[in-house]
Amino acid sequence: MEKRINISVYQQDHPASSTKRGSSIRRAARWMYIRLPDLIIFGYAFMYMYTGWAKFNNMDTFIKGNSKIPYLGQYAKVIGYGIPSLEIVLAVLLIIPVYWIKRSALWASTLLMGVFTLYLSLMVKFVEKKLCHCGGVIESMGWKTHIVFNFIWLIAGLYALLKTKLITIKN
Numbered sequence: 001m002e003k004r005i006n007i008s009v010y011q012q013d014h015p016a017s018s019t020k021r022g023s024s025i026r027r028a029a030r031w032m033y034i035r036l037p038d039l040i041i042f043g044y045a046f047m048y049m050y051t052g053w054a055k056f057n058n059m060d061t062f063i064k065g066n067s068k069i070p071y072l073g074q075y076a077k078v079i080g081y082g083i084p085s086l087e088i089v090l091a092v093l094l095i096i097p098v099y100w101i102k103r104s105a106l107w108a109s110t111l112l113m114g115v116f117t118l119y120l121s122l123m124v125k126f127v128e129k130k131l132c133h134c135g136g137v138i139e140s141m142g143w144k145t146h147i148v149f150n151f152i153w154l155i156a157g158l159y160a161l162l163k164t165k166l167i168t169i170k171n
Contacts, residue, residue: 037160041102044109044157045094047138052087054135055080065133084135086112103164110157117150 055062063080067073090112093105116134123131124143132139132146141149 037163040156040160041094041106041164044106044113044153045091047153048087048094048109049091051135051138052084052091054139055084055087055133058133058135059084062133062135065131068129069131070127103161106157106161106164110154110161113150113154113157117147117154120147120150 059080062084063076066079067076069076069079072079090105090109093101094109096102096105120132120143124147132143134146138146138149
């Protein structure tokens with residue numbers, strides 16, 4: 001009888017050890033809960049570093065393209081240097097392991113993605129000659145694909161903001 005008590009106490013203290021399947025499901029669920037926001041954050045960092053760098057490498061083309069944007073063309077140089085600079089700064093801030101810096105950069109990154117998504121949507125809806133100078137492979141996407149891509153990243157950013165807030169409250 002003592003063995004039964006000891007076994008049941010052990011199983012209560014270590015419920016995950018009772019079955020391997022239950023343990024792996026709990027471990028996978030914990031990984032998704034904690035690490036998916038980090039993957040999104042690093043995804044944003046990579047994407048913004050990539051597109052910012054691509055824009056800097058083709059700065060003349062980027063500024064020339066911006067000058068053709070209705071209503072914003074007069075600010076082509078400011079936009080031309082400002083957007084890639086902002087993207088690269090956000091990419092760096094997203095990988096700094098200080099919570100409030102990373103969270104602020106995630107807010108700004110998600111907001112910027114919302115602005116990009118709105119810009120593309122307005123371009124598709126209202127402008128005959130569509131302009132996109134996102135840089136690299138992303139620039140080569142079709143318009144609808146690009147809007148869906150941006151929208152997915154926007155939702156992912158919102159998800160990461162929600163989950164990182166919950167994780168900090170629990171700690």
